[in-house]
Amino acid sequence: MNIIVATKNQNKVNEIKKIFAPLGFNVMSQEDAGIDVDVEETGDTFAKNALIKARAVAMLCDDCVLADDSGLCVEALDGRPGVFSARYAGPGATDLEKIEKLLIEMQDKTNRKAKFVTNIAFIFPDGREIVTQGEVSGKILREPVGSNGFGYDPVFYSTELEKTFAQAEMDEKNRISHRGRALSALYDELKQIINNE
Numbered sequence: 001m002n003i004i005v006a007t008k009n010q011n012k013v014n015e016i017k018k019i020f021a022p023l024g025f026n027v028m029s030q031e032d033a034g035i036d037v038d039v040e041e042t043g044d045t046f047a048k049n050a051l052i053k054a055r056a057v058a059m060l061c062d063d064c065v066l067a068d069d070s071g072l073c074v075e076a077l078d079g080r081p082g083v084f085s086a087r088y089a090g091p092g093a094t095d096l097e098k099i100e101k102l103l104i105e106m107q108d109k110t111n112r113k114a115k116f117v118t119n120i121a122f123i124f125p126d127g128r129e130i131v132t133q134g135e136v137s138g139k140i141l142r143e144p145v146g147s148n149g150f151g152y153d154p155v156f157y158s159t160e161l162e163k164t165f166a167q168a169e170m171d172e173k174n175r176i177s178h179r180g181r182a183l184s185a186l187y188d189e190l191k192q193i194i195n196n197e
């Protein structure tokens with residue numbers, strides 16, 4: 001079964017491939033599928049934005065479509081950057097610029113608790129939709145550590161792994177990450193649906 005991932009973020013595609021390919025799914029990015037669409041993420045929740053992205057690509061193909069909307073929610077910042085995680089330091093800002101802005105905002109905060117949240121939207125070729133969620137808790141460090149991963153990984157210390165996501169191998173991160181958990185919930189739902197058909 002083909003699954004087209006409605007994203008322009010290749011890191012997300014790589015993480016999703018690593019989880020779904022061994023299960024027999026042919027995972028490809030929208031670019032691999034020759035689909036070029038720019039979607040405005042106007043939703044105020046991760047779930048709404050995941051559906052906006054998935055529906056935009058589903059309109060242009062006959063395959064299953066998967067979209068992820070995710071972000072970092074910091075307790076001392078009342079849940080920010082949240083749905084604005086990608087745009088937190090302005091359009092086109094690099095990961096390093098986003099991290100720098102976060103560390104400046106957090107410099108006087110003693111409460112360092114944060115979580116990554118993902119909502120995944122999955123749309124079947126017949127239009128049926130599934131939305132799942134995953135979360136992982138951790139702490140924001142005072143400086144970046146590690147060079148794997150992407151986004152805020154170097155400053156996100158996972159209490160479960162006892163290291164930052166940027167120090168973790170992809171498999172290790174996938175096992176407990178927000179995206180890994182949302183994908184595993186999706187996989188369970190898909191298995192039930194496929195078994196019942």
Ligand code: ITT
Nearest residue numbers: 007008009068069070071072085086150151152153
């Ligand atoms: P698409 O919308 O094209 O999927 P995007 O990168 O803009 O790609 P989002 O709108 O979902 O994706 O924004 C999520 C941002 O949150 C992302 O750019 C990172 O800065 C951050 N983020 C999400 N998951 C992350 C992870 O696993 N590790 C580190 N940062 C992450």
